[in-house]
Amino acid sequence: MLEPVVEIEQQVTFKQEQLQTLFTVLQKRDYQLVGPTIRDGAIAYDELNSTADLPVGWTDEQDAGRYRLASRKDAAYFGYVVGPHSWKKFLYPPVLSLWKANLQKGEVVVAPEAAEAPKYALIGVRSCELHAIAIQDKIFLQGEYTDPVYKARREKAFIVAVNCVTTGGTCFCVSMKTGPKATCGFDLALTEVIDGQRHYFVAESGSVLGAEVLAEITKQQATAEEQQDAKDLMEKAAKKMGRQLDTTGIYELLYRNVECARWENVAGRCLTCTNCTMVCPTCFCMTVVDTTDLTGQNAERTRHWDSCFTLDFSYIHGGSIRNSPKSRYRQWMTHKLAAWQDQFGTSGCVGCGRCITWCPVGIDITEEARAIRAGDKSDKATMAIKEH
Amino acid sequence: MPTNTKPKLAVWKFASCDGCQLSLLDCEDELLAVAGAVEIANFPEATRALTKGPYDLSLVEGSITTSHDAERIQKVRKMSKYLITIGACATAGGIQALRNFANVTDYTNYVYASPQYIETLHKSTPIGYHVHVDFELRGCPINKMQLVEVLSAFLNGRKPNTPAYGVCVECKLKGTSCVMVAQGTPCMGPVTHAGCGAICPTFDRGCYGCFGPKETANTISLSEQFHKSGVTDEQLIRAYRSFNAGSDTFRKEGDAHERQ
Ligand code: SF4
Numbered sequence A: 001m002l003e004p005v006v007e008i009e010q011q012v013t014f015k016q017e018q019l020q021t022l023f024t025v026l027q028k029r030d031y032q033l034v035g036p037t038i039r040d041g042a043i044a045y046d047e048l049n050s051t052a053d054l055p056v057g058w059t060d061e062q063d064a065g066r067y068r069l070a071s072r073k074d075a076a077y078f079g080y081v082v083g084p085h086s087w088k089k090f091l092y093p094p095v096l097s098l099w100k101a102n103l104q105k106g107e108v109v110v111a112p113e114a115a116e117a118p119k120y121a122l123i124g125v126r127s128c129e130l131h132a133i134a135i136q137d138k139i140f141l142q143g144e145y146t147d148p149v150y151k152a153r154r155e156k157a158f159i160v161a162v163n164c165v166t167t168g169g170t171c172f173c174v175s176m177k178t179g180p181k182a183t184c185g186f187d188l189a190l191t192e193v194i195d196g197q198r199h200y201f202v203a204e205s206g207s208v209l210g211a212e213v214l215a216e217i218t219k220q221q222a223t224a225e226e227q228q229d230a231k232d233l234m235e236k237a238a239k240k241m242g243r244q245l246d247t248t249g250i251y252e253l254l255y256r257n258v259e260c261a262r263w264e265n266v267a268g269r270c271l272t273c274t275n276c277t278m279v280c281p282t283c284f285c286m287t288v289v290d291t292t293d294l295t296g297q298n299a300e301r302t303r304h305w306d307s308c309f310t311l312d313f314s315y316i317h318g319g320s321i322r323n324s325p326k327s328r329y330r331q332w333m334t335h336k337l338a339a340w341q342d343q344f345g346t347s348g349c350v351g352c353g354r355c356i357t358w359c360p361v362g363i364d365i366t367e368e369a370r371a372i373r374a375g376d377k378s379d380k381a382t383m384a385i386k387e388h
Numbered sequence B: 001m002p003t004n005t006k007p008k009l010a011v012w013k014f015a016s017c018d019g020c021q022l023s024l025l026d027c028e029d030e031l032l033a034v035a036g037a038v039e040i041a042n043f044p045e046a047t048r049a050l051t052k053g054p055y056d057l058s059l060v061e062g063s064i065t066t067s068h069d070a071e072r073i074q075k076v077r078k079m080s081k082y083l084i085t086i087g088a089c090a091t092a093g094g095i096q097a098l099r100n101f102a103n104v105t106d107y108t109n110y111v112y113a114s115p116q117y118i119e120t121l122h123k124s125t126p127i128g129y130h131v132h133v134d135f136e137l138r139g140c141p142i143n144k145m146q147l148v149e150v151l152s153a154f155l156n157g158r159k160p161n162t163p164a165y166g167v168c169v170e171c172k173l174k175g176t177s178c179v180m181v182a183q184g185t186p187c188m189g190p191v192t193h194a195g196c197g198a199i200c201p202t203f204d205r206g207c208y209g210c211f212g213p214k215e216t217a218n219t220i221s222l223s224e225q226f227h228k229s230g231v232t233d234e235q236l237i238r239a240y241r242s243f244n245a246g247s248d249t250f251r252k253e254g255d256a257h258e259r260q
């Protein structure tokens, strides 16, 4: 669970073989390990049994609408960036039965609560993803109404972060100030270093629990040189971001361009397929579906992820209020980069690049923002909506 | 529930392969419940027992390809309180609607030894072209769980949950990696109506659109993307002209590439 910033412990190093020890230590503490593994041509997040399940020696090549696995020259465990899945699939499951009920002598009887929340150790969480989790914490855990499912899973979760030393073709965490180094919100943070014959991890703990787990692993104090090597790798990565987003006044920019030609342009390309929202680690929309069985004796309520790209999403009495694809794309982008700030006091985008990679037609949020900025003719001083 | 108060269900077949009707028989686990909830009054594929109309619910499979069937569907409509079409044939004209793009006499001459005995219409048309349809269930064939859902909804007086968004939603809910993005395989999921549970991408191939067009399908943009990945106009025409060739959206998109 994300704890208030703990004094980050001295950095230590452990040899690559010790990664398996870390897995075993977590498993002994009853954690179900989940993390990167190769599945249908991509590095997906799934259950892990041992380090052998990690995508050792694999990386990913990403661009707008394109993702390919590629082999690396080394045997890095975490030598890829982010894939089609995000951690929200574990903390905020895509499909979930909320309750079941049946009719007994004319009375509706609700079945007892489902099983206990799983206890996950998330292995390989990137900095942008830590920020995405922190954003979902605001959505699901703050305010008057909290989400009990998310809460139970979130509180139990142990987070092993991995600092990015490789950057993806669609990443822009530097623009969003969310990476590439993990600074808080983890129990353990690792930097993988491969230096000639040496393959090791520089580790630091970010919570009391993290420190306890780390204590069970054979390690040494990190030398100044090792610490510098890890730092250099991250700095190098930060300079190689595949994408950039100029966030200066983005809130005002989008609000004053509610009507602009670019929306029509992007709507011509957009398939309203929902993929960008489904892969986004911060998108949180859901819908609820009620069903009965043939006999009418049993009923069930299920919730599943929804998206502002469907017509039903904006259905109110008599019809949908966002009929045009233009209004749907505008809703998505304006929500991510502007309205989110009104709602949760933060950007809704952490710059992970998934929406760009996994859009079947390669629509790129950074390119759309650039085009809107280029076409922006309004008087910025008088139109700023923020000062209402 | 006494037998005489059970709603009467009839299943009708027009030009089709029987696959959708078989989906009903395929509902092994639910079949007894179906039989318990409705009186199966007319279902030649399953039983010889016939009960006279009117019927509370008619499930109609198949498209209209003969003048005899064009008359028969009127009678079915008159005898049915609710009429639900099942499958791509009934909803969009089916694969037999390929004749709509050609001269049917050429086909009959080619296929039959004595074509003079064949009496058929020049076009294969969906049921909705002839009579009012209360609900359309998509797919070639339909998904049996969706059929059970539609029957349950009918029996319990509620709206069926058969969303009109695209296959991509189901694909993502399952956690499948997109075959378009990760493998460069053309996939019609972004323009195709959900309902199958994204079967094809789950088995590592592209969707070929058997559920027909989804809501607000942007086929123009998808075709452009297909072009970029090397799909030719001829292949595009074939992709749009399959089981749902007769649906407006797919027909127009296929035609657009013919003119190029
Ligand atoms: S909007 Fe796109 S880049 Fe931003 S967090 Fe979501 S998926 Fe990642």
Ligand code: SF4
Binding pocket: A277, A282, A283, A284, A285, A306, A307, A308, A309, A331, A332, A333, A335, A336
């Ligand atoms: S962008 Fe759309 S799907 Fe994502 S959180 Fe906003 S409204 Fe929901």
Ligand code: SF4
Binding pocket: A269, A270, A271, A272, A273, A274, A275, A276, A277, A309, A355, A358, A359, A360, A361, A362, A363
């Ligand atoms: S922007 Fe791309 S991923 Fe998002 S709905 Fe449109 S086509 Fe789909």
Ligand code: SF4
Binding pocket: A273, A275, A360, B167, B168, B169, B171, B172, B176, B177, B178, B179, B180, B181, B187, B188, B189, B190, B198, B201, B206, B207
């Ligand atoms: S594989 Fe096909 S259905 Fe699945 S997300 Fe990609 S385009 Fe959509």
Ligand code: SF4
Binding pocket: B140, B167, B192, B193, B196, B197, B198, B199, B200, B201, B206, B207, B208, B209, B210, B211, B212
């Ligand atoms: S994925 Fe497409 S082609 Fe395959 S069953 Fe579903 S709708 Fe039909």
